[in-house]
Amino acid sequence: xxxxxxxxxxxxxxxxxxxxxxxxxxxxxxxxxxxxxxxxxxxxxxxxxxxxxxxxxxxxxxxxxxxxxxxxxxxxxxxxxxxxxxxxxxxxxxxxxxxxxxxxxxxxxxxxxxxxxxxxxxxxxxxxxxxxx
Amino acid sequence: xxxxxxxxxxxxxxxxxxxxxxxxxxxxxxxxxxxxxxxxxxxxxxxxxxxxxxxxxxxxxxxxxxxxxxxxxxxxxxxxxxxxxxxxxxxxxxxxxxxxxxxxxxxxxxxxxxxxxxxxxxxxxxxxxxxxx
Amino acid sequence: xxxxxxxxxxxxxxxxxxxxxxxxxxxxxxxxxxxxxxxxxxxxxxxxxxxxxxxxxxxxxxxxxxxxxxxxxxxxxxxxxxxxxxxxxxxxxxxxxxxxxxxxxxxxxxxxxxxxxxxxxxxxxxxxxxxxx
Amino acid sequence: xxxxxxxxxxxxxxxxxxxxxxxxxxxxxxxxxxxxxxxxxxxxxxxxxxxxxxxxxxxxxxxxxxxxxxxxxxxxxxxxxxxxxxxxxxxxxxxxxxxxxxxxxxxxxxxxxxxxxxxxxxxxxxxxxxxxx
Amino acid sequence: xxxxxxxxxxxxxxxxxxxxxxxxxxxxxxxxxxxxxxxxxxxxxxxxxxxxxxxxxxxxxxxxxxxxxxxxxxxxxxxxxxxxxxxxxxxxxxxxxxxxxxxxxxxxxxxxxxxxxxxxxxxxxxxxxxxxx
Amino acid sequence: xxxxxxxxxxxxxxxxxxxxxxxxxxxxxxxxxxxxxxxxxxxxxxxxxxxxxxxxxxxxxxxxxxxxxxxxxxxxxxxxxxxxxxxxxxxxxxxxxxxxxxxxxxxxxxxxxxxxxxxxxxxxxxxxxxxxx
Numbered sequence: 001x002x003x004x005x006x007x008x009x010x011x012x013x014x015x016x017x018x019x020x021x022x023x024x025x026x027x028x029x030x031x032x033x034x035x036x037x038x039x040x041x042x043x044x045x046x047x048x049x050x051x052x053x054x055x056x057x058x059x060x061x062x063x064x065x066x067x068x069x070x071x072x073x074x075x076x077x078x079x080x081x082x083x084x085x086x087x088x089x090x091x092x093x094x095x096x097x098x099x100x101x102x103x104x105x106x107x108x109x110x111x112x113x114x115x116x117x118x119x120x121x122x123x124x125x126x127x128x129x130x131x132x133x
Numbered sequence: 134x135x136x137x138x139x140x141x142x143x144x145x146x147x148x149x150x151x152x153x154x155x156x157x158x159x160x161x162x163x164x165x166x167x168x169x170x171x172x173x174x175x176x177x178x179x180x181x182x183x184x185x186x187x188x189x190x191x192x193x194x195x196x197x198x199x200x201x202x203x204x205x206x207x208x209x210x211x212x213x214x215x216x217x218x219x220x221x222x223x224x225x226x227x228x229x230x231x232x233x234x235x236x237x238x239x240x241x242x243x244x245x246x247x248x249x250x251x252x253x254x255x256x257x258x259x260x261x262x263x264x265x266x
Numbered sequence: 267x268x269x270x271x272x273x274x275x276x277x278x279x280x281x282x283x284x285x286x287x288x289x290x291x292x293x294x295x296x297x298x299x300x301x302x303x304x305x306x307x308x309x310x311x312x313x314x315x316x317x318x319x320x321x322x323x324x325x326x327x328x329x330x331x332x333x334x335x336x337x338x339x340x341x342x343x344x345x346x347x348x349x350x351x352x353x354x355x356x357x358x359x360x361x362x363x364x365x366x367x368x369x370x371x372x373x374x375x376x377x378x379x380x381x382x383x384x385x386x387x388x389x390x391x392x393x394x395x396x397x398x399x
Numbered sequence: 400x401x402x403x404x405x406x407x408x409x410x411x412x413x414x415x416x417x418x419x420x421x422x423x424x425x426x427x428x429x430x431x432x433x434x435x436x437x438x439x440x441x442x443x444x445x446x447x448x449x450x451x452x453x454x455x456x457x458x459x460x461x462x463x464x465x466x467x468x469x470x471x472x473x474x475x476x477x478x479x480x481x482x483x484x485x486x487x488x489x490x491x492x493x494x495x496x497x498x499x500x501x502x503x504x505x506x507x508x509x510x511x512x513x514x515x516x517x518x519x520x521x522x523x524x525x526x527x528x529x530x531x532x
Numbered sequence: 533x534x535x536x537x538x539x540x541x542x543x544x545x546x547x548x549x550x551x552x553x554x555x556x557x558x559x560x561x562x563x564x565x566x567x568x569x570x571x572x573x574x575x576x577x578x579x580x581x582x583x584x585x586x587x588x589x590x591x592x593x594x595x596x597x598x599x600x601x602x603x604x605x606x607x608x609x610x611x612x613x614x615x616x617x618x619x620x621x622x623x624x625x626x627x628x629x630x631x632x633x634x635x636x637x638x639x640x641x642x643x644x645x646x647x648x649x650x651x652x653x654x655x656x657x658x659x660x661x662x663x664x665x
Numbered sequence: 666x667x668x669x670x671x672x673x674x675x676x677x678x679x680x681x682x683x684x685x686x687x688x689x690x691x692x693x694x695x696x697x698x699x700x701x702x703x704x705x706x707x708x709x710x711x712x713x714x715x716x717x718x719x720x721x722x723x724x725x726x727x728x729x730x731x732x733x734x735x736x737x738x739x740x741x742x743x744x745x746x747x748x749x750x751x752x753x754x755x756x757x758x759x760x761x762x763x764x765x766x767x768x769x770x771x772x773x774x775x776x777x778x779x780x781x782x783x784x785x786x787x788x789x790x791x792x793x794x795x796x797x798x
Binding site: 001002003004005006007008043046047048049051052053056105107 | 415417419420421479480481482483484485487488521522523524525526527528529
């Protein structure tokens with residue numbers, strides 16, 4: 001199995017609902033350093049997993065919908081805690097939709113899986129792994 | 134599949150038995166930077182894999198049993214080489230016992246797997262991955 | 267010259283005033299991984315620059331005044347852009363006050379300088395360096 | 400499942416064929432920081448996944464065949480784009496051959512899998528994972 | 533003293549002249565992860581050392597003149613070993629010229645110093661530090 | 666001013682005397698990731714600060730005198746707390762002696778300064794900076 005990973009980041013504000021979150025129930029923020037990992041069993045004719053230029057560009061586009069925002073104000077997250085885990089799934093699902101739409105190139109239809117990891121600090125990170133249809 | 138990882142560290146002394154260890158047969162030491170990764174297929178009602186506060190606290194408790202010690206003197210390791218691999222399994226199994234005992238919260242009963250990675254330097258690390266019952 | 271550095275982090279929300287900040291004029295947030303570096307020309311009688319336990323504890327205390335907050339609501343920053351540079355100076359000056367107050371131990375009076383570095387992402391960081399009286 | 404990883408690096412020149420590579424069609428170069436991860440379900444009698452000294456030495460030997468070279472001139476890669484993905488597979492397959500030949504010690508015959516990751520920058524890396532017979 | 537650092541990277545081919553370089557006399561390559569640090573004693577009216585957007589953009593522009601190239605073919609380096617040290621100075625001097633030309637904004641005229649660090653691997657890096665007029 | 670840094674590591678056991686050290690008064694251990702930074706105002710005729718091959722080799726030789734040892738048993742440290750700070754100075758002074766002895770090549774006589782940084786974990790490190798005669 002092959003994989004390629006590209007890294008970017010976002011800087012967002014948000015707050016959480018639920019006693020389990022302690023002081024993080026207050027409005028605060030985070031830098032998420034985001035790693036998107038694309039997987040496939042075989043390489044395409046160019047010898048790559050995915051066009052890394054398109055992968056980088058599309059990850060930036062997906063992150064651009066979240067970046068420099070207060071996620072508490074985003075309709076897409078109404079009634080949802082925007083935890084690191086939830087955001088990892090959101091980024092992965094939006095990237096998967098772009099793969100399906102052909103935004104990462106026709107070669108990307110050979111991708112079989114995707115993992116998105118969000119690093120919230122030097123001591124904590126979360127990931128969401130999914131298959132691609 | 135979702136995962137959350139928290140990081141902490143220990144500083145221990147030990148020595149190894151067996152010619153394969155070369156100079157590491159002498160009493161020496163290591164800083165192990167320890168990553169504990171918790172996995173589950175779905176998030177709990179708060180939108181998390183595990184209460185990250187409890188996960189951090191319980192990892193610190195497990196590591197506290199090893200930290201600032203000469204592992205050659207620990208009864209738990211009598212007759213055992215405390216290699217990075219063995220210590221990764223020890224930390225994972227002790228964390229798993231705490232998950233089972235409810236120390237990471239009732240939500241943690243949804244966890245299905247655990248990986249512990251011990252970084253012994255910038256050029257070497259070991260991991261142990263196990264399921265949770 | 268000797269130095270010792272300890273690392274911790276904060277997660278805050280804020281917004282900036284001024285066209286130079288572009289989209290960062292919106293309410294957003296950041297994780298700042300914070301390195302506090304203490305300097306002195308000679309070691310104390312214990313062979314250290316500073317009691318690293320106290321240094322870690324006092325850095326955490328200073329950061330605790332900022333952590334999990336919307337800095338736009340903090341009176342201390344009214345009318346001030348809480349840029350990474352400004353926050354680095356704030357943390358350094360508050361640590362310096364604690365050194366002067368004896369909170370890092372009597373040995374810490376031998377310290378001659380302090381640098382605080384705030385990493386806002388994997389591709390950007392800022393620092394403030396000052397002397398200690 | 401246990402794993403052990405060792406890290407080394409190479410510095411090579413190469414160029415790519417195919418419009419997808421854009422400016423990387425020109426002769427350029429890369430430092431690849433290479434992580435070789437060895438896996439097995441149980442530890443050997445010494446309590447290790449593999450003799451880490453031999454693993455480090457054999458990784459260096461495999462990388463020595465590529466290091467400080469223009470890969471465009473290497474017969475082994477004639478007609479092949481030496482992408483990060485292709486090089487990850489090359490290093491993995493050559494390490495696997497050395498495991499089979501006994502170069503990592505007789506204990507290494509218990510290894511069941513191998514992953515090689517090549518970091519081409521702070522924002523991109525690729526990996527190839529394979530089983531061992 | 534304040535500083536702000538931004539990070540980017542280049543991927544180049546080159547070779548060195550001189551027995552001291554051993555196998556690096558052959559055509560090979562490197563990824564250089566490049567940190568540009570800007571210094572000034574006081575912040576500007578926006579509370580920053582430099583417009584970080586412009587700093588990032590100008591660093592990318594300077595690096596774009598080197599990226600994906602064989603430096604042995606660049607007239608600017610004819611007769612010069614493009615060592616990590618030499619490239620650090622080149623990047624620093626070209627950034628300094630852009631500061632002087634106003635490309636980093638009028639506020640950048642308050643800058644007093646600049647350091648450029650090139651990381652050639654996880655175990656080696658070089659830096660060049662200079663003042664700004 | 667130019668600098669070049671090379672990285673290596675040691676794994677040692679030791680214990681400390683003095684209530685300030687708390688649990689670190691017990692025999693424990695550490696991995697120290699060691700960065701040796703060499704400085705000079707101008708490059709030599711080859712365009713380098715120092716022969717990086719010799720610098721790497723001599724750092725390894727200096728570290729080899731400490732590696733895989735219990736520092737409490739080393740005569741050189743009798744009556745001395747082998748704190749991270751003290752070890753940073755020890756490594757720096759021993760490297761400086763090798764520079765003076767010509768072990769880093771005749772070109773190394775142009776070096777004017779040296780800094781040694783010891784990373785004891787992902788959250789703490791110490792450094793010692795000195796001039797070279």
